[in-house]
Amino acid sequence: MSEIETIATGTTAPATPLAAAPADKPTLVGMDRAELAEALAGIGVPERQQRMRVAQLWHWLYVRGASDFSEMTNIAKDLRTVLAGAFTIHRPEMVSEQISSDGTRKWLFRFPPRGAGRPVEIETVYIPEEGRGTLCVSSQVGCTLTCTFCHTGTQRLVRNLTAEEILSQILVARDRLGDFPKGETPEGAAVPSEGRLVTNIVMMGMGEPLYNFDNVKKALLIASDGDGLSLSKRRITLSTSGVVPMIERTGAEISCMLAISLHAVRDDLRDELVPINKKWNITALLDACRAYPGLNNARRITFEYVMLKGVNDSLADARELVRLLKGIPAKINLIPFNPWPGSPYECSDWEQIEAFAEVVNRAGYASPIRTPRGRDIFAACGQLKSESEKMRARERIALETAAPAHG
Known part of the structure; x- marks a missing residue:
């Protein structure tokens, strides 16, 4: 692969290229323990050893962050050779890393083809804050929801991400931040003085997570497993635009925190801003x-x-919001609109946002105003949009230009 493009408006060391995963081998990343045992049985590991080997692999993948079987020093060398011949644990290709002046990082990842498909690209964002670090993870390539204020919604849905591809975003983020206990620290890493830098996961990147429920569930259960990445379920938040039939299953089967992209207090306006409202309206959602x-x-x-x-920013809207949420233990994140090219909207005036927040606060709801982060690298809320379509278009033009003429 080519050298990673690192764009920094702050100060950082150059990025270190990552090897792309071989497309012809199944990956062990994203398998649950039962699937790992089955994979080991398939290469001849005796049943009596499978539980021990699964525990070793789990530790190396999710505690130590191994991306090569050669790192697994407590596994016999001949077995490591067999594993390397049958499987991969490589990371996805990192196409670019952008670092904002406020420390926010955005990565563009490329995943290999699945079936008859083609390589796809998604974006992941890391937001450092005092005492915590939040990783914004994508669940789909593109999106079907076409929310009119969201840049990602202008990109058509290509496909769902697999559990491995969702988990890989967490693994590479921890690689780049020096967040795994390894002997060497990657150049340009932001090494913590104590604890971990990735403390929180939000499924708020590209796509609607509840339209990819099975893969999202599998990835988040692995991410919250106490013997692996060990992220508290109270530090994992899944955001949905309102796929009502899947909300109960999210709480029952994943048990993570829930965020709702509401954005309007009237069905006619929410039908326009968040078109999924035409299928499941505000009453059904609440x-x-x-x-x-x-x-x-x-x-x-x-x-x-x-x-x-x-x-949607009038004080009457604020009072209606309070009325709608009555009886629901809730907090309300007020998000200043982040502009993007071609958007028909403007951000509310700051004084109006503060007045709106005051109405909500007086009603007893916490209503923090989210500080925009990463705007200079288009990493802020609603701005994520993979460049894969543009890149493929440029590649097609280059191929057509280079092709011999037929006459």
């Missing part, structure tokens, strides 16, 4: 929220509300 398994004051639902000037 009924599902009230029934969310495990909901209490310690496990509140986050309602995301993007502030659009003259569209």
Whole structure:
């Protein structure tokens, strides 16, 4: 692969290229323990050894962050050779790494073809904050929802990401940040003085997670496994635009925190901003929220509300929002709109955002105003959009230019 493009408006060392995963071998990343045991049986590992070998692989993949079988020093060399011949644990190709002036990092990853498909690209964002670091993870290549204020919604859906591809975003982020316990630190890493840099996961990247439920569930259960990546379920938040039938299953089967992309208090406006509302309206959505398994004051639902000037930001809207959420343990994230080329919206004036927040606060709801992060590298909320379509178009033009003429 080519040298990784590192664009930094802050200060950083050059990125270190990552090898692309071989496309012809199944990966062990993203398999659960039963699937790992089955994979080991397939290469002749005796049944009596499988549980021990699964535990070793799990530790190396998710505690130590191994990306090559040669690193697994407590596994016999001949078995490592067999594993390397049958499987891969390589990371996806990192096409670029951009670092904002505020420390936010955005990575563009390329995944190999699946079946008859072609390589695809997605974006992942890391947001450092005081005492925590949040990784914004994608669940799909593109999106079907066409929310009118969201840049990602302008890109057509290509396919769902696999559990391995979702987990790989976490693994590479920890690689790049020096967040795995290894002997060497990657050049340009932001090494923590104590603890870990990736403390929180939000499924708020490209795509609608509940339209890829099985793969998202599998990845998040591995991410929260206490013998591996060991992320607390209270530090994992899944954001949905309102796939109502899957909300109960999310609480029952994943048991993570829930965020709802609400953005409007009237069905006619939400039909326009978040078209999935035409299928499941505000009443149906909030009924599902009230029934969310495990909901209490310690496990509140986050309602995301993007502030659009003259569209949804009146004080009457604020009062209606309070009325709608009555009885739901909740907090309300007010998100200043992040502009993108061609958008028909403007961000609400700051004074109006603060007045809106005051109405919500007086009603007893926490309503933090989200500080925009990574705007200079298009990594802020609603700005994620893979460049894969543009790159493929450029590649096609280059091929057509280089092709011999037929006459």
